[in-house]
Amino acid sequence: MNQPNSNKPAVRVVKATRTALPNAKSVAQIKSAPTTLAHQLQQVANFLIALRAGHSWATAQFDIENTQRAGVQAITFAVLRHLGQAHALRVALAPKRPVPAADALLTAALALLCAQDPENPPPGAAYRDDVIVSQAVEAIKLQRQLAPQSSFINACLRRFLRERGALMQSLRGNLEAQFNHPIWWVRQVQRDWPDHWQALLHANRYSAPLTLRVNEQKSSFAGMKSALNATEFIVNTEMQAVAHTGLELSRSLPVSQLPGYAEGWFSVQDAAAQLAAPLLMQAVSSQKSAKPLRILDACAAPGGKTSHLLEWAAARNIPLEVIALDVDGQRCERIEDNLKRLGLKARIIVADAADPSAWHDGQPFDGILLDAPCTASGIVRRHPDIPWLRRDTDISGLASQQKRLLQALWPLVKEGGALLYCTCSVFKAEGSAQIEAFVANNTDAQSLPAPGHLLPLKSADLSPMPENSLGGHDGFFYALLRKRS
Numbered sequence: 001m002n003q004p005n006s007n008k009p010a011v012r013v014v015k016a017t018r019t020a021l022p023n024a025k026s027v028a029q030i031k032s033a034p035t036t037l038a039h040q041l042q043q044v045a046n047f048l049i050a051l052r053a054g055h056s057w058a059t060a061q062f063d064i065e066n067t068q069r070a071g072v073q074a075i076t077f078a079v080l081r082h083l084g085q086a087h088a089l090r091v092a093l094a095p096k097r098p099v100p101a102a103d104a105l106l107t108a109a110l111a112l113l114c115a116q117d118p119e120n121p122p123p124g125a126a127y128r129d130d131v132i133v134s135q136a137v138e139a140i141k142l143q144r145q146l147a148p149q150s151s152f153i154n155a156c157l158r159r160f161l162r163e164r165g166a167l168m169q170s171l172r173g174n175l176e177a178q179f180n181h182p183i184w185w186v187r188q189v190q191r192d193w194p195d196h197w198q199a200l201l202h203a204n205r206y207s208a209p210l211t212l213r214v215n216e217q218k219s220s221f222a223g224m225k226s227a228l229n230a231t232e233f234i235v236n237t238e239m240q241a242v243a244h245t246g247l248e249l250s251r252s253l254p255v256s257q258l259p260g261y262a263e264g265w266f267s268v269q270d271a272a273a274q275l276a277a278p279l280l281m282q283a284v285s286s287q288k289s290a291k292p293l294r295i296l297d298a299c300a301a302p303g304g305k306t307s308h309l310l311e312w313a314a315a316r317n318i319p320l321e322v323i324a325l326d327v328d329g330q331r332c333e334r335i336e337d338n339l340k341r342l343g344l345k346a347r348i349i350v351a352d353a354a355d356p357s358a359w360h361d362g363q364p365f366d367g368i369l370l371d372a373p374c375t376a377s378g379i380v381r382r383h384p385d386i387p388w389l390r391r392d393t394d395i396s397g398l399a400s401q402q403k404r405l406l407q408a409l410w411p412l413v414k415e416g417g418a419l420l421y422c423t424c425s426v427f428k429a430e431g432s433a434q435i436e437a438f439v440a441n442n443t444d445a446q447s448l449p450a451p452g453h454l455l456p457l458k459s460a461d462l463s464p465m466p467e468n469s470l471g472g473h474d475g476f477f478y479a480l481l482r483k484r485s
């Protein structure tokens with residue numbers, strides 16, 4: 001991994017460490033526990049406490065034993081997708097807030113009860129109501145100091161089962177409970193997407209497909225499909241083509257056990273994210289030059305789009321040099337690992353992209369990919385904790401960071417070159433509004449055709465927006481800007 005110019009101020013190599021959970025001890029104590037629903041519910045409740053303290057599932061999951069993680073994750077995701085409803089029900093059933101551990105367990109059990117839709121059972125977390133109630137009571141008894149709360153939990157949950165219809169009716173008009181997102185998030189989606197807000201919020205109740213990007217250098221779409229079909233995992237009818245070389249699988253599979261994983265035949269990448277490399281490469285590769293094209297991937301980690309840029313160019317014999325930059329040193333190690341598995345090479349720099357004086361050698365770039373940090377509001381199906389981790393002020397804070405990155409990087413684009421800006425957000429402040437303001441303030445920036453906002457909805461929900469015809473993809477925004485000569 002390269003460090004930037006030695007005559008420039010030192011760039012801090014960020015050592016991102018995992019913060020211990022507030023309740024790490026209690027999680028550790030039950031690490032070797034048997035896998036009953038009671039034990040799983042206790043771990044889910046512990047996570048809800050950690051979530052309130054700002055810890056994501058991506059971090060917290062490593063405090064759960066490997067063998068138990070998938071089961072706890074399935075229940076956690078079902079719970080997160082019904083958290084707004086469960087919060088409101090807890091308030092209705094117990095207006096005086098119980099102690100945090102009992103509150104979290106009661107909320108987790110209520111959310112799991114709400115998730116039991118017979119027509120669409122939560123994957124890996126389908127249980128009978130009476131089992132959920134009795135196991136929640138067992139879960140509270142697992143912590144000796146909370147055992148006196150067991151009759152309270154039992155009474156609340158049994159009352160919920162008896163009075164479910166009336167209780168649900170009492171939540172009508174409560175948008176947070178109805179849509180299972182914090183109210184500020186609901187209002188923001190209403191403002192940004194007045195015609196699609198309900199469909200957008202509802203879509204986040206489902207899990208996203210697993211999408212592979214076939215590495216054209218090492219395999220082919222047809223080859224990958226038949227290799228998968230030959231396994232016990234999946235059959236042809238459960239796979240469909242998406243984007244340029246994407247293969248969408250209708251269910252989640254153990255990726256590292258799929259054929260060709262170690263050999264780099266494919267990467268896991270959402271269909272919308274697979275549009276980045278072709279969009280930028282098509283915009284810059286028409287330029288005639290004796291030298292290889294120089295591309296900066298400004299926010300590159302973990303390297304999903306860096307590797308796609310390299311694969312795309314190699315498959316078309318386009319000489320290409322990629323500089324992959326990211327401010328997070330630990331995430332940069334993942335770029336290295338990914339490129340190694342795929343047999344690709346880029347120069348990796350750990351630095352702040354918004355401060356080019358610390359790392360830029362003065363040579364302009366033919367193209368820049370700015371996959372900017374954002375609220376990630378477009379990938380809630382994959383990370384259902386996101387709405388509960390964000391605050392409404394995050395949108396303006398991140399929009400300011402995106403603006404700072406755009407302003408710092410635009411001067412580094414060669415005349416005639418292009419910058420592709422993208423975010424995995426559905427909020428307009430991080431997409432169309434950001435780019436409209438940028439183009440208005442930079443007369444040398446010309447907008448080229450690009451998808452704009454891609455919403456994570458099925459095309460049937462989106463008849464007025466034909467550009468969303470990709471299907472089961474994440475929420476994304478793309479703008480492509482040419483620098484005028």
Ligand SMILES: C[S@@+](CC[C@H](N)C(=O)[O-])C[C@H]1O[C@@H](n2cnc3c(N)ncnc32)[C@H](O)[C@@H]1O
Nearest residue numbers: 299300301302303304305326327328352353371
């Ligand atoms: C959306 S992720 C990038 C995903 C990546 N492009 C991919 O396809 O795998 C955003 C990245 O921006 C990085 N980042 C945030 N602020 C940055 C900055 N000022 N300079 C460089 N990287 C930054 C984060 O560390 C994070 O890895």
